[in-house]
Amino acid sequence: MTDDIEADFTAAVRRAGLTLDEDRVAAMRDAYRELQKLLAVLDAPLVYAEEPAFALDLTRIEGTR
Amino acid sequence: MNPALPLPTIAESSRAIMRGELSPVDLAGAALARAEALAPRLDAFIRLTPERAIASARAADREIAAGRRRGPLHGIPYGLKDIYDVAGLPTTAHSKLLVDNIAENDAATTARLEQAGMVLIGKLATHEFATGGPAWDLPWPPAHNPWHTDHFTGGSSSGSGAAVAAGILPMAMGSDTRGSIRAPAAYCGTVGLKPTYGLVSRRGIVPLSFSFDHAGPLTWTVEDCALVMQALAGHDPLDPASANVPIPDYTAALKAGVAGLRIGYAKPFNAEVAVNVEQAGALDAAAALFARLGAEIVEVTLPPIDRFNACAHAISGTESFALHQKDLRTRPGAYARVTRERLMLGAFVSGAQYVQAQRVRRILTTQVDALFKTCDALMIAPVPGPAPRLDAVETGPWRRQQPLTAIFNVTGHPAICVPGGFAANGLPLSVQLAGRFFDEARLLRIAHAYEQEAAWYRKRPTLATLG
Secondary structure (H helix, E strand, O other): OOOHHHHHHHHHHHHHOOOHHHHHHHHHHHHHHHHHHHHHHHHOOOOOOHHHHHOOOOHHOOOOO | OOOOOOOHHHHHHHHHHHOOOOOHHHHHHHHHHHHHHHHHOOEEEEEEHHHHHOOOOOOOOHHHHOOOOOOOHHHEEEEEEEEEEOOOOOOOOOOOOHHOEEOOOHHHHHHHHHOOEEEEEEEEOOOOOHOOOOOOOOOOOOOOOOOOOEEEOOOOOOOHHHHHHHOOOEEEEEEEEEOOOOOHHHHHHEEEEEEOOOOOOOOOOOOOOOOOOOOEEEEEOOOHHHHHHHHOOOOOOOOOOOOOOOOOOOOOOOOOOOOOOEEEOOOHHHOOOOOHHHHHHHHHEEEEEEHOOOEEEEOOOOOOHHHHHHHHHHHHHHHHHHOOOOOHHHHHHOHHHOOOHHHHHHHOHHHHHHHHHHHHHHHHHHHHHHHOOOOOEEOOOOOOOOOOOOHOOOOOOOOOOOOOOHEEEEEEEEOOEEEEEEEEOEEEEEEEOOOOOOOOOHHHHHHHHHHHHOHHHHHHOOHHHHO
16 A cells, blocks of 8 residues: 555545544555545546536426426 | 245235235234244344234225225235334334434335335334445344345345245335345345336435435335336425336236347346356346347447446445434444445545546446447346355455446436346346336336246245245
């Protein structure tokens, strides 16, 4: 594990306000690393027109008309 | 009714009730007796509701005798995964955190089933908050697989799968965020349908992930699934994701067969996700069976599974963390360890990753939907093989084997699991079929054709006949 991942993980836990059991820190750090590895597939460049799924559709909002 | 035998299917019981040969009271009594007899081995139920069940069954008896039969579900027993609200009963989500959570109203789905005259037998085990995995540090033990009680039921609708497979109930409601209806159906050898996103209301069901959660039934047969869907499907203006679409007659074309239909078999997926030889063989055999029935089988390739998994973790994980963040910060020890750790992973997704995942979700949905321009259904492995032993199930924060079923939670297409045979160790195999948006009628028709020809439903777990 690189120092970057270690530091990122520690920061992410702190920023989320979570407290980990001491004996589970290593397992959670490994899971964090696996998660980031998986999420890297989302880094592939996308054109502007590729908007998010479930973008707001005002015709579906009830109670304002 | 002999409680030593599995309960009949909904269709069988319904016909017998209509002819006056079977009483809802006897049926409810048999379900309750069977549930109690098998409880020590299956742990399928969190709570039985015997007084309510007998009262509902008596009311059904009276109405039917008076000529006011409501339809095919009237007087039929059912169960609810314990994330569905029933007014006046606890909804625990199998968690210490909700042990005293008494529901004020029925879930929309509960209300529909009650309106159809069904008889609630009890609330069923789940993985805590419909996530995590089997856990022994909770107020109730995990459910066991009726085909072999040392084995996993799949999750998270674990009690639903166990109760239907054991013949305690002909139908139990589950929920499916990444496969929690279909995995128990596959591992327990039942039918399990995740409907199109928006077809069945989620109101009054403990949420896990707003945009991934689906409500649906587990049954013993496809016909029973169609009968239940007739009651469940429909617009609910109080569920913001509910779709306002016409609801067809799900049984009208059920027996129309598959001749002339085209089924896309995602055969390359088997190698991509390391499906074992027995499960892959079940799918190959299903493809051959469909061809014999007159369907055209074409091989299709799905987008890479890692893209679906990344979307699922980034979106569903974040939505789950948002729901649980306060409790995870202030009383993490109230969760089972596996639940806590898996929910916490949602905190580690950045805002940019979440938005990118939403963009990729749209691309994947479009790509999968394009396959339905030329295919009436897709056939895809639901699980990598038969149910593992309970003590071999991964319970760490990260699963090396991600659920294969999450593809259709990402896209929202309907998907059904149907029994697909048996492994050498006697545990069930399964066939997953997916259909076009809101075209459950065609999906059920295709699943029914396979089920009737393959006839795996004729075999019940040995446990089920012991009573």
